[in-house]
């Protein structure tokens with residue numbers, strides 16, 4: 001009895017030590033990974049000379065100078081313009097991506113069509129295609145259309161389910177869902193689009209939210225495409241504005257750049273935390289069921 | 291008055307090169323509860339889906355009521371279907387699930403509500419109307435699925451193995467509920483199952499399917515008493531019928547003599563089309579044996595066999611004895627006795643059976659001739 005009691009106490013103690021080590025390591029690694037982020041946020045509130053002059057994370061004399069000046073930017077537009085510009089193409093891009101990807105995925109997952117295997121393979125192959133291969137032909141095409149220096153080249157392609165990865169993701173998700181519900185809806189009198197809207201879309205909502213989130217974050221961070229297609233500074237999105245702030249003058253005001261980077265992070269963070277529940281569910285259930 | 295009548299004429303269905311339904315002719319009278327029964331993979335679900343319109347036939351035609359619906363959209367055929375998986379819409383409440391078809395049809399909200407309430411009343415779902423399907427038990431989901439059908443007031447209800455996801459106790463209970471519902475609504479119902487007990491207890495008529503063909507159609511007791519072939523004989527009844535190989539000795543106008551296990555049986559048959567020397571199979575149901583020493587001594591309308599007890603299954607209300615005997619196609623013979631009978635394994639047992647209760651099948655598996663007299667068989 002006593003022996004068992006001791007053994008049990010030993011086991012409990014070992015368990016606690018184990019947990020301590022485990023969480024210690026996790027927290028340590030987590031801090032290392034997040035350190036640059038903390039540093040960036042902290043540096044936004046430092047005067048410029050302090051950023052490289054001191055190793056302290058915490059600002060010695062905190063100031064809003066970087067944020068205020070950064071917001072004004074060195075250009076004729078304030079940072080608000082650039083944020084707004086970003087949303088000018090990101091919102092249509094997200095909407096078009098979701099609509100087109102879901103439509104195409106529904107077609108692949110549920111309808112019989114000649115050569116379906118081949119089309120699907122082709123679509124998956126486009127995922128593997130390096131983006132840079134298409135840059136020049138696309139540029140020439142959009143130039144012919146007279147779309148340079150507009151947001152159209154940034155989001156119109158998304159209306160045609162060009163993001164094969166998203167289509168693939170939804171197809172996998174749909175494959176894990178038995179079609180009985182949709183058949184019941186057909187008997188209840190739905191046509192294919194009504195089935196999609198009333199039954200399929202609510203069921204695959206986690207996948208849809210995941211797509212929207214991914215597309216939102218990737219687009220906000222996208223640097224290359226806006227750089228290629230936009231030439232007027234007044235149309236620049238956040239990513240380009242940040243770059244501009246770095247190279248307008250020789251002596252970069254790093255505190256301003258970092259303050260703007262911090263602000264640029266906020267939309268992604270806010271959207272992510274709002275949708276976190278669905279986002280995580282979407283990724284896991286999509287992969288487990290698929 | 292053909293409302294609720296279903297007719298299939300030479301219906302065929304192939305998936306690619308695979309013929310799943312190989313020509314089915316069938317007429318279902320209004321108000322009948324017809325059960326499609328057969329082993330797994332024989333095409334029951336496919337046949338039901340052809341009636342529902344979820345699949346289109348590759349040949350033949352389908353009529354519901356007076357209309358040819360072969361190519362009509364499922365929602366316009368006047369059918370409603372209960373799926374094996376229930377197929378409820380997970381994001382809708384019970385009430386929304388049941389009213390969805392009416393909503394799509396564009397009915398006004400208050401009318402939908404009224405109809406849903408009435409169906410919920412019938413199925414005792416009223417307290418659950420606001421719940422989501424995931425908050426319901428299996429039996430409740432099943433009832434919601436049925437409610438969704440009732441609300442649409444179809445000419446024909448279709449059920450695809452609706453009870454196979456329920457546990458045994460609930461299955462029995464739901465079976466009774468479906469029978470009651472049929473009596474109450476008086477609608478035509480087609481019910482698919484692989485379980486012959488479900489088929490026997492529910493059906494007004496059974497369609498036995500095997501490998502995409504109809505083996506026999508008839509009332510449950512008709513199939514039990516007069517199976518048209520070996521397949522139906524083996525499929526209907528539990529435990530299944532015993533089969534023994536025999537040889538035809540001779541055939542007369544009112545009887546066939548069969549040599550079996552050393553004995554010669556004169557089975558009453560009218561105008562049997564068999565030749566002496568032909569191979570036949572004699573079938574005897576486990577419950578038709580009578581047990582004990584000298585059971586049928588001196589009765590020339592009966593035959594007796596000696597056997598050795600191989601295994602005993604005591605179920606309380608009945609006892610199953612597995613017997614060993616030479617010349618059995620199955621190897622063992624199963625005998626069912628009512629009551630709890632203590633039998634010793636390895637001891638001998640003498641069993642008898644009335645000749646009128648022996649089934650006879652030719653080498654192709656077809657039942658031979660008209661049975662002697664129906665009254666005698668029924669006895």
Ligand SMILES: Nc1ncnc2c1ncn2[C@@H]1O[C@H](COP(=O)(O)OP(=O)(O)O)[C@@H](O)[C@H]1O
Pocket residue numbers: 305308310328329330331332333334335336337
């Ligand atoms: N959509 C389909 N495509 C190809 N084969 C199918 C399809 N549906 C059913 N089958 C085949 O048809 C046969 C009968 O299936 P089913 O009607 O579901 O049988 P049951 O319901 O009697 O078990 C099976 O062999 C099955 O593999």
Ligand SMILES: [Mg+2]
Pocket residue numbers: 334335336451
């Ligand atoms: Mg089936």
